[in-house]
Amino acid sequence: MENPFETIIASYIKDKVGISEDFLSDALCEKLKQHLLGLNAEDRMRAAAIGNDGKRVFNDLVRTDTIYWLDKAHNNDFENEFFDTMDAFVAYLNESCFTNIKSYEFHYSLYEKGSFYRPHYDQFEDSSKRQFSMISYLNANWQTQDGGELLIHQKSNNQSISPTQGKTVFFKSDELEHEVLLTNARRMSVTGWLKRD
Numbered sequence: 001m002e003n004p005f006e007t008i009i010a011s012y013i014k015d016k017v018g019i020s021e022d023f024l025s026d027a028l029c030e031k032l033k034q035h036l037l038g039l040n041a042e043d044r045m046r047a048a049a050i051g052n053d054g055k056r057v058f059n060d061l062v063r064t065d066t067i068y069w070l071d072k073a074h075n076n077d078f079e080n081e082f083f084d085t086m087d088a089f090v091a092y093l094n095e096s097c098f099t100n101i102k103s104y105e106f107h108y109s110l111y112e113k114g115s116f117y118r119p120h121y122d123q124f125e126d127s128s129k130r131q132f133s134m135i136s137y138l139n140a141n142w143q144t145q146d147g148g149e150l151l152i153h154q155k156s157n158n159q160s161i162s163p164t165q166g167k168t169v170f171f172k173s174d175e176l177e178h179e180v181l182l183t184n185a186r187r188m189s190v191t192g193w194l195k196r197d
């Protein structure tokens with residue numbers, strides 16, 4: 001099997017959108033999904049905002065997912081196993097591409113049936129810390145009719161990406177406008193940003 005770090009970086013360089021089909025193992029996806037569903041059952045997922053600290057607004061015309069921020073301070077085995085993978089990836093990226101990523105932030109996202117996220121960029125107006133966006137999907141047996149594609153707006157051709165389990169997508173946060181199309185099934189992911197402080 002190819003090295004998923006190599007695969008995602010090579011496709012990023014070629015297409016501006018890096019994709020690896022098996023960035024996270026099925027075993028880890030399954031654990032993360034169970035954790036997310038547990039948090040949801042305990043009512044610990046929260047409506048996602050747009051904008052950052054100073055001007056957070058909730059606008060369900062723009063996005064209707066709920067989120068939960070991962071944190072090393074939680075000392076949670078599932079979160080830590082995910083962070084181990086990201087630490088390895090960031091080290092690899094910094095070494096091979098001189099990206100100088102200093103930190104990251106990740107949250108679980110849950111899109112219930114009927115949810116979406118309208119076209120947007122991932123950088124806030126007042127901060128350029130977010131360098132790269134990364135989304136890992138946790139949806140086993142995703143069907144075409146389930147929709148929920150990540151649609152990346154590109155000059156030449158929009159790119160439609162189905163949120164299938166294990167797949168991870170990687171792109172420059174300030175460069176590509178993108179959206180999550182209406183989902184017809186529950187859609188789960190870990191979404192985050194690699195940052196330069």
Ligand code: OGA
Pocket residue numbers: 109117122135149150163178179180189191
């Ligand atoms: C986001 C986002 C895309 C996806 O959370 O900013 O664009 O495929 N997510 O979930």
Ligand code: MN
Pocket residue numbers: 120121122133178
């Ligand atoms: Mn986004």
